[in-house]
Amino acid sequence: xxxxxxxxxxxxxxxxxxxxxxxxxxxxxxxxxxxxxxxxxxxxxxxxxxxxxxxxxxxxxxxxxxxxxxxxxxxxxxxxxxxxxxxxxxxxxxxxxxxxxxxxxxxxxxxxxxxxxxxxxxxxxxxxxxxxxxxxxxxxxxxxxxxxxxxxxxxxxxxxxxxxxxxxxxxxxxxxxxxxxxxxxxxxxxxxxxxxxxxxxxxxxxxxxxxxxxxxxxxxxxxxxxxxxxxxxxxxxxxxxxxxxxxxxxxxxxxxxxxxxxxxxxxxxxxxxxxxxxxxxxxxxxxxxxxxxxxxxxxxxxxxxxxxxxxxxxxxxxxxxxxxxxxxxxxxxxxxxxxxxxxxxxxxxxxxxxxxxxxxxxxxxxxxxxxxxxxxxxxxxxxxxxxxxxxxxxxxxxxxxxxxxxxxxxxxxxxxxxxxxxxxxxxxxxxxxxxxxxxxxxxxxxxxxxxxxxxxxxxxxxxxxxxxxxxxxxxxxxxxxxxxxxx
Amino acid sequence: xxxxxxxxxxxxxxxxxxxxxxxxxxxxxxxxxxxxxxxxxxxxxxxxxxxxxxxxxxxxxxxxxxxxxxxxxxxxxxxxxxxxxxxxxxxxxxxxxxxxxxxxxxxxxxxxxxxxxxxxxxxxxxxxxxxxxxxxxxxxxxxxxxxxxxxxxxxxxxxxxxxxxxxxxxxxxxxxxxxxxxxxxxxxxxxxxxxxxxxxxxxxxxxxxxxxxxxxxxxxxxxxxxxxxxxxxxxxxxxxxxxxxxxxxxxxxxxxxxxxxxxxxxxxxxxxxxxxxxxxxxxxxxxxxxxxxxxxxxxxxxxxxxxxxxxxxxxxxxxxxxxxxxxxxxxxxxxxxxxxxxxxxxxxxxxxxxxxxxxxxxxxxxxxxxxxxxxxxxxxxxxxxxxxxxxxxxxxxxxxxxxxxxxxxxxxxxxxxxxxxxxxxxxxxxxxxxxxxxxxxxxxxxxxxxxxxxxxxxxxxxxxxxxxxxxxxxxxxxxx
Numbered sequence: 001x002x003x004x005x006x007x008x009x010x011x012x013x014x015x016x017x018x019x020x021x022x023x024x025x026x027x028x029x030x031x032x033x034x035x036x037x038x039x040x041x042x043x044x045x046x047x048x049x050x051x052x053x054x055x056x057x058x059x060x061x062x063x064x065x066x067x068x069x070x071x072x073x074x075x076x077x078x079x080x081x082x083x084x085x086x087x088x089x090x091x092x093x094x095x096x097x098x099x100x101x102x103x104x105x106x107x108x109x110x111x112x113x114x115x116x117x118x119x120x121x122x123x124x125x126x127x128x129x130x131x132x133x134x135x136x137x138x139x140x141x142x143x144x145x146x147x148x149x150x151x152x153x154x155x156x157x158x159x160x161x162x163x164x165x166x167x168x169x170x171x172x173x174x175x176x177x178x179x180x181x182x183x184x185x186x187x188x189x190x191x192x193x194x195x196x197x198x199x200x201x202x203x204x205x206x207x208x209x210x211x212x213x214x215x216x217x218x219x220x221x222x223x224x225x226x227x228x229x230x231x232x233x234x235x236x237x238x239x240x241x242x243x244x245x246x247x248x249x250x251x252x253x254x255x256x257x258x259x260x261x262x263x264x265x266x267x268x269x270x271x272x273x274x275x276x277x278x279x280x281x282x283x284x285x286x287x288x289x290x291x292x293x294x295x296x297x298x299x300x301x302x303x304x305x306x307x308x309x310x311x312x313x314x315x316x317x318x319x320x321x322x323x324x325x326x327x328x329x330x331x332x333x334x335x336x337x338x339x340x341x342x343x344x345x346x347x348x349x350x351x352x353x354x355x356x357x358x359x360x361x362x363x364x365x366x367x368x369x370x371x372x373x374x375x376x377x378x379x380x381x382x383x384x385x386x387x388x389x390x391x392x393x394x395x396x397x398x399x400x401x402x403x404x405x406x407x408x409x410x411x412x413x414x415x416x417x418x419x420x421x422x423x424x425x426x427x428x429x430x431x432x433x434x435x436x437x438x439x440x441x442x443x444x445x446x447x448x449x450x451x452x453x454x455x456x457x458x459x460x461x462x463x464x465x466x467x468x469x470x471x472x473x474x475x476x477x478x479x480x481x482x483x484x485x486x487x
Numbered sequence: 488x489x490x491x492x493x494x495x496x497x498x499x500x501x502x503x504x505x506x507x508x509x510x511x512x513x514x515x516x517x518x519x520x521x522x523x524x525x526x527x528x529x530x531x532x533x534x535x536x537x538x539x540x541x542x543x544x545x546x547x548x549x550x551x552x553x554x555x556x557x558x559x560x561x562x563x564x565x566x567x568x569x570x571x572x573x574x575x576x577x578x579x580x581x582x583x584x585x586x587x588x589x590x591x592x593x594x595x596x597x598x599x600x601x602x603x604x605x606x607x608x609x610x611x612x613x614x615x616x617x618x619x620x621x622x623x624x625x626x627x628x629x630x631x632x633x634x635x636x637x638x639x640x641x642x643x644x645x646x647x648x649x650x651x652x653x654x655x656x657x658x659x660x661x662x663x664x665x666x667x668x669x670x671x672x673x674x675x676x677x678x679x680x681x682x683x684x685x686x687x688x689x690x691x692x693x694x695x696x697x698x699x700x701x702x703x704x705x706x707x708x709x710x711x712x713x714x715x716x717x718x719x720x721x722x723x724x725x726x727x728x729x730x731x732x733x734x735x736x737x738x739x740x741x742x743x744x745x746x747x748x749x750x751x752x753x754x755x756x757x758x759x760x761x762x763x764x765x766x767x768x769x770x771x772x773x774x775x776x777x778x779x780x781x782x783x784x785x786x787x788x789x790x791x792x793x794x795x796x797x798x799x800x801x802x803x804x805x806x807x808x809x810x811x812x813x814x815x816x817x818x819x820x821x822x823x824x825x826x827x828x829x830x831x832x833x834x835x836x837x838x839x840x841x842x843x844x845x846x847x848x849x850x851x852x853x854x855x856x857x858x859x860x861x862x863x864x865x866x867x868x869x870x871x872x873x874x875x876x877x878x879x880x881x882x883x884x885x886x887x888x889x890x891x892x893x894x895x896x897x898x899x900x901x902x903x904x905x906x907x908x909x910x911x912x913x914x915x916x917x918x919x920x921x922x923x924x925x926x927x928x929x930x931x932x933x934x935x936x937x938x939x940x941x942x943x944x945x946x947x948x949x950x951x952x953x954x955x956x957x958x959x960x961x962x963x964x965x966x967x
Binding site: 017055056058059060120123124125127128130131134135138139141144149150153154157158161162164165167168169171172 | 809852856860867871872873874878881882883885886887889890894897898901904905908909912915916919920921954955956
């Protein structure tokens with residue numbers, strides 16, 4: 001059943017190419033159906049036993065080992081299938097059949113990343129999820145001279161290869177790569193030097209994928225060039241693969257090196273946090289604002305992970321999903337805006353809200369979630385992370401991390417104000433306000449944003465396996481509940 | 488001396504070279520068919536006989552599995568190792584023959600196919616060759632036929648390629664022969680097994696082994712002995728290039744592996760081979776960097792082949808048992824990926840135009856989606872991305888390099904692969920990018936649909952080997 005979460009989208013994506021090219025509507029509804037079916041399947045498969053098939057015997061053992069569990073994988077998969085389904089509902093591109101097919105392939109590959117319980121299988125899906133994004137970047141790039149596809153490919157493939165080398169080395173040293181989610185006590189002890197360098201290879205891949213400053217330069221261009229649907233999925237879920245790696249692979253398999261590099265990661269996280277926030281303030285392209293805001297938000301999660309505080313870690317998990325929800329929402333709504341005005345430049349937009357009140361409402365919800373309004377999901381994650389940082393004694397970091405939270409309000413409201421309010425720019429013929437379908441596409445995301453904001457408890461508690469041993473008093477779930485109900 | 492002149496070899500000796508003989512004889516049959524049959528069917532008949540002969544050779548070789556035998560006083564060691572390489576050669580030759588239908592003018596076609604088969608039989612001889620004489624015999628048989636094949640096309644570049652190949656390859660053969668002579672001088676024997684005994688004179692032995700390896704490196708086109716490869720590949724007709732890119736390399740790799748694993752004394756072996764790993768590292772980097780700028784598929788695949796052979800040789804580093812298995816596995820993967828890509832190029836070619844320019848791939852994703860999809864799959868494999876045998880092969884090579892203590896080689900392999908991505912994905916981009924101004928190339932009607940068969944076989948094999956790599960675990964043999 002779990003294998004179906006990976007195989008069905010991939011096979012469905014390939015099958016779409018057998019459809020006639022003109023059957024775009026059929027392809028789109030087929031894609032939506034597959035994505036939401038996978039959402040349902042994820043719900044149904046919660047807690048299902050792992051599925052495993054032997055792959056390699058020598059030089060180390062490896063398996064096609066997939067597992068869902070109740071933890072982080074489960075929540076990310078729900079986010080992934082939901083975001084894909086919603087994004088597919090509102091696709092309005094040329095050659096839609098091919099686009100839907102690539103979205104489904106990407107869905108399958110990313111499901112594989114988050115379900116893999118074998119390091120080699122993880123590396124396989126990690127590389128696999130590059131390909132649909134690259135193909136979409138070259139096929140739907142706004143300009144044929146755009147170099148975003150190369151940047152995306154070269155950066156991420158370099159990371160993927162480092163991951164591959166680290167995996168090979170880990171397999172040789174450990175004798176097996178079938179290790180994700182296994183208790184450290186069951187594994188052979190690796191010498192410090194090997195452990196450090198293997199972790200370095202993994203961390204390099206994770207940092208590029210997230211991305212964390214200074215490996216982020218592929219990101220703004222990629223997000224800007226990707227069609228809204230794919231940008232939503234990539235920023236919502238693909239960017240979480242690295243953070244997921246740190247939490248699920250780094251913290252359990254490489255606790256020593258994780259602590260060793262923590263100071264460096266703290267610095268990188270803080271720089272990303274401030275740099276992303278500041279650059280987001282001055283970008284003119286709305287998608288780039290969101291891209292740089294991602295850099296800033298994900299920097300906060302890096303801080304949380306490397307504080308090794310259970311509350312901050314719970315917050316990281318909540319914020320991973322929260323960021324996925326609102327960034328998917330932001331990209332989808334901005335895609336709607338671009339659809340109507342044929343530009344994303346804030347300097348050329350304005351007054352859209354007057355004739356599109358529903359669109360303005362949708363943007364307001366996701367913007368408020370993104371800037372961390374209490375009661376919505378962004379706040380729940382932020383407050384947990386900041387509390388955890390403070391509790392772990394990183395007071396200075398917690399104070400610095402407050403700055404981008406303020407910046408977020410500035411740049412997010414700037415998007416809202418420049419697009420929806422102000423004098424109306426009426427040089428382009430406008431489409432009508434959001435249709436029922438488009439509202440239906442955003443409604444699940446909006447509902448999830450509110451639900452997660454009100455009760456992040458179950459999600460915050462889902463880090464149990466990755467939680468460092470001997471953690472202090474109050475668990476993340478309790479604090480999360482407190483944060484949720486305090487209002 | 489009362490000895491009478493008898494042939495000291497029995498039926499069991501001859502049986503070991505039946506596979507190579509079958510292929511060589513099928514070449515004669517193809518020539519005979521050309522003489523006897525009516526003109527319209529000659530080409531097809533020669534092709535069919537060639538494929539039949541190769542298939543027979545493959546079947547005969549498979550029969551020797553599990554019955555290792557040292558034939559001809561150690562001149563041809565038949566065993567799992569030889570059989571695997573023979574099967575690779577047979578496979579590559581069949582896949583190249585599928586592209587060979589349009590090869591040569593009408594009156595040349597059968598001759599060209601016969602030459603290809605003879606060349607393949609030389610490579611099959613190399614698979615089991617275990618003394619210096621048989622090695623040289625095999626290499627010359629392999630090369631002589633190729634000199635002619637390179638020049639068989641009517642265009643000027645083909646003649647240039649043939650001449651260049653002839654001169655440079657002969658020079659390399661001379662180096663190799665000189666090395667063999669010195670090795671013989673140092674050890675008093677030509678069998679590889681005897682070379683493993685501690686030599687009397689180290690200087691002579693080292694020089695001999697060094698010169699021998701120079702010759703091998705040239706035939707394998709390892710950097711810095713690679714300069715001939717792109718020019719020859721570009722000038723030669725497409726089926727010949729496809730054949731050369733795999734069969735020459737497979738045959739020479741068999742020799743190299745046997746030499747590295749079976750012929751060198753324990754004490755000095757690693758010292759003698761050390762430069763080879765450096766050459767492998769250079770090939771991975773230089774080959775991939777040079778591939779970046781190519782705009783012709785044949786040249787691109789030539790440089791990519793240089794790098795890919797670098798990966799394979801890197802797997803041998805440290806001469807570990809695993810390494811050999813994974814080298815063979817990657818060679819099989821490379822065979823399918825490379826010949827798959829060449830088959831796609833062949834399907835794009837029309838009369839007087841081989842379709843190997845990058846421009847002929849422009850917009851292919853919209854004109855022929857299936858073909859473009861297949862090409863993308865093969866290029867993914869060459870770039871080492873999943874879900875292909877290239878990915879699995881690469882992880883196995885990395886693991887064996889790390890295992891043998893050659894982590895630096897594994898690191899360079901990763902860097903080389905990262906560079907290569909641009910070269911391969913340039914083609915993918917050309918196929919799928921929407922370029923407004925570019926002229927759309929006319930939809931190619933392939934001169935023969937046979938390469939589709941090759942495309943299908945290669946794609947399935949790459950997928951299956953990628954997800955279920957049985958061979959590396961246990962089946963693949965060691966040197967015997």
